Amino acid sequence: MDYEAIYRRSIERPEEFWAEEAKAIYWHTPPRQILDYSNPPFRKWFVGGETNLCYNAVDRHVGERGEQLALVAVSSETGVTREVSYAELFREVNAFAAVLKRLEVGRGDRVVIYMPNMAEAVFAMLACARIGAVHSVVFGGFAAHNLALRIDDATPKLLIAADAGCRGGKVIPYKPLVDAACAEAASPPAKVLIVSRGLDAAEPRVEGRDVDYAALREQVGDAQVPVEWLESNEPSYLLYTSGTTGKPKGVQRDVGGYAVAMAQSMRTVFDCAPGQVMFSTSDVGWAVGHSYNVYGPLIGGCTALLYEGLPTTPDAGAWWALCEKYGVRTMFSSPTAIRVLKKHDIGFIRDHDLSRLKYLFLAGEPLDEPTAVWINGALGKPVIDNYWQTETGWPALTLLPGVDMKPVKFGSPGFPNLGYRMKVIDERTGVEVAAGRKGVLVIVPPLPPGCMTTVWNDDARFLQSYFSHFDELLYSSLDWAIRDEEGYTFILGRTDDVINVAGHRLGTREIEEVISGDPGVAEVAVIGVHDELKGQLPVVFVTMRQAPQDPCAVAAELRQRVVRQLGAVARPSRVHIVNALPKTRSGKLLRRSLQALAEQRDPGDLSTLDDPNALEEIRRVLNMPGE
Numbered sequence: 001m002d003y004e005a006i007y008r009r010s011i012e013r014p015e016e017f018w019a020e021e022a023k024a025i026y027w028h029t030p031p032r033q034i035l036d037y038s039n040p041p042f043r044k045w046f047v048g049g050e051t052n053l054c055y056n057a058v059d060r061h062v063g064e065r066g067e068q069l070a071l072v073a074v075s076s077e078t079g080v081t082r083e084v085s086y087a088e089l090f091r092e093v094n095a096f097a098a099v100l101k102r103l104e105v106g107r108g109d110r111v112v113i114y115m116p117n118m119a120e121a122v123f124a125m126l127a128c129a130r131i132g133a134v135h136s137v138v139f140g141g142f143a144a145h146n147l148a149l150r151i152d153d154a155t156p157k158l159l160i161a162a163d164a165g166c167r168g169g170k171v172i173p174y175k176p177l178v179d180a181a182c183a184e185a186a187s188p189p190a191k192v193l194i195v196s197r198g199l200d201a202a203e204p205r206v207e208g209r210d211v212d213y214a215a216l217r218e219q220v221g222d223a224q225v226p227v228e229w230l231e232s233n234e235p236s237y238l239l240y241t242s243g244t245t246g247k248p249k250g251v252q253r254d255v256g257g258y259a260v261a262m263a264q265s266m267r268t269v270f271d272c273a274p275g276q277v278m279f280s281t282s283d284v285g286w287a288v289g290h291s292y293n294v295y296g297p298l299i300g301g302c303t304a305l306l307y308e309g310l311p312t313t314p315d316a317g318a319w320w321a322l323c324e325k326y327g328v329r330t331m332f333s334s335p336t337a338i339r340v341l342k343k344h345d346i347g348f349i350r351d352h353d354l355s356r357l358k359y360l361f362l363a364g365e366p367l368d369e370p371t372a373v374w375i376n377g378a379l380g381k382p383v384i385d386n387y388w389q390t391e392t393g394w395p396a397l398t399l400l401p402g403v404d405m406k407p408v409k410f411g412s413p414g415f416p417n418l419g420y421r422m423k424v425i426d427e428r429t430g431v432e433v434a435a436g437r438k439g440v441l442v443i444v445p446p447l448p449p450g451c452m453t454t455v456w457n458d459d460a461r462f463l464q465s466y467f468s469h470f471d472e473l474l475y476s477s478l479d480w481a482i483r484d485e486e487g488y489t490f491i492l493g494r495t496d497d498v499i500n501v502a503g504h505r506l507g508t509r510e511i512e513e514v515i516s517g518d519p520g521v522a523e524v525a526v527i528g529v530h531d532e533l534k535g536q537l538p539v540v541f542v543t544m545r546q547a548p549q550d551p552c553a554v555a556a557e558l559r560q561r562v563v564r565q566l567g568a569v570a571r572p573s574r575v576h577i578v579n580a581l582p583k584t585r586s587g588k589l590l591r592r593s594l595q596a597l598a599e600q601r602d603p604g605d606l607s608t609l610d611d612p613n614a615l616e617e618i619r620r621v622l623n624m625p626g627e
């Protein structure tokens, strides 16, 4: 099939196109209307249709492929591998759903899940979906403050936590973080369900609040819980992501549209058929984790391979050994992970039989050419750059090997995915720019199925964050881009103050708020600075109310403060204590100049700079020659 033809149909006759695609999933009640776009930019897909994500991911496959592996959860941290067939997945998800029911969780209730990549995290997500509860998975690398922010926004009835995570052999107990988050939150959940792997048995339980999963699991036995049929546009889950304010946004996803997008993309993008194996190395706490560690492969009747641990444990061949053992067809990872592996001998890849591996998809951050060339050469397989966002939930720019495999162009994630009408426009005029010219990437609404429906409890923020940037109603992806003569799009980085650390999205504002919470701090600016391995790292510039006696100790404490409150993922690589931050005469921080200097680039137009000394000092602390 020809990409251009099918793509054109998807955007020119979306209702016809998506009506056809919707047949790939099970509908308890078929949709009455394919698209309701009477209240732009809000849109409703498959109106009146009733379905359920868990039913599509589990029940539907039990008859035909009950004995096939649905989930393989491998932990190189604990050394445990769990192989779960569809029949077993059905049992475990039902049991988990029965436990949720016992805890009086029902349709529409929010459930925060704070767990690493372990089988029970998948059971918990699917169990929520089964009973119509809205899950919100919080990345296990986030610390108490981040968790508290999400709790307060989602107001969950229940929090499900693992006893601990593990990273590089180090046990990270979750219970103290959960306790701190519940203490900080204004509306903590009434119950905390603890799924223990015996990693941190010592933590005392909070009387009346904490419940152990194992005990309840035993009580419910092989209970079966009926599926809750949900209208296509009811919320299925929330996934918080960073923006330009200190408060993360609750990206809200629907049920029917998401299921259809998952079913379609498994076929068209990932070229992974029922019975085949998909290995996504993401964490379940991220968008890729939701879509391609859990829902996509399971809705597609595939085997989902889930991995907890470093890519280098026990050695840099760990992932490739799994690809060989389970016959992985489609692998999905991040450029940072590949840059880590690139430091190791190529033999770790070449020693494995990867004859069944067809593709490596990489997403979440820019894929630099040397990394792409290296892994492409090492594997001898197509390496497909995938551009998407938590908001889109599935690839927006990609190649579609399941439809028509176009040649890979290094540095570009390719073409708009089916249903995505995308443009690169001038940031001021809103007019589409010519090929080869830089502009802002936008999606012309209505957004396709699978993309976010709104910001949880905050339609105004949805409109303001994404649709208020131009005169025309357009979804701004907040990325700079260039489209070349052949239609390949290249992403040039964010237009806002969001930074990308090893594929993890962080708001500089969130880090700034934590640092300015220190009473000694007067002003703070956090920027993302280029890093060879992780793409970007946060760097802090701070002014203190009083000159510190021991600046090194203060800097170290501010760093620790960020790690304590937000998690190690946000750890600043450097904290510079300065006397003044570079600002314009009207008091606006010259953030871009600061970043340029930190990256040894030209700081640009400084004609509006208020105090030239501030810039000289920045140069000094960065050990740069002055002008």
Ligand code: AMP
Residues within 6 Å of the ligand: 241, 287, 362, 363, 364, 365, 366, 367, 385, 386, 387, 388, 389, 390, 391, 413, 477, 478, 479, 491, 493, 494, 500, 503, 504, 505
């Ligand atoms: P997240 O919501 O965490 O997935 O982050 C989304 C952001 O990551 C996008 O807005 C881009 O800035 C960046 N991003 C994701 N995928 C790519 C890619 N393939 N190439 C360049 N940037 C990407």
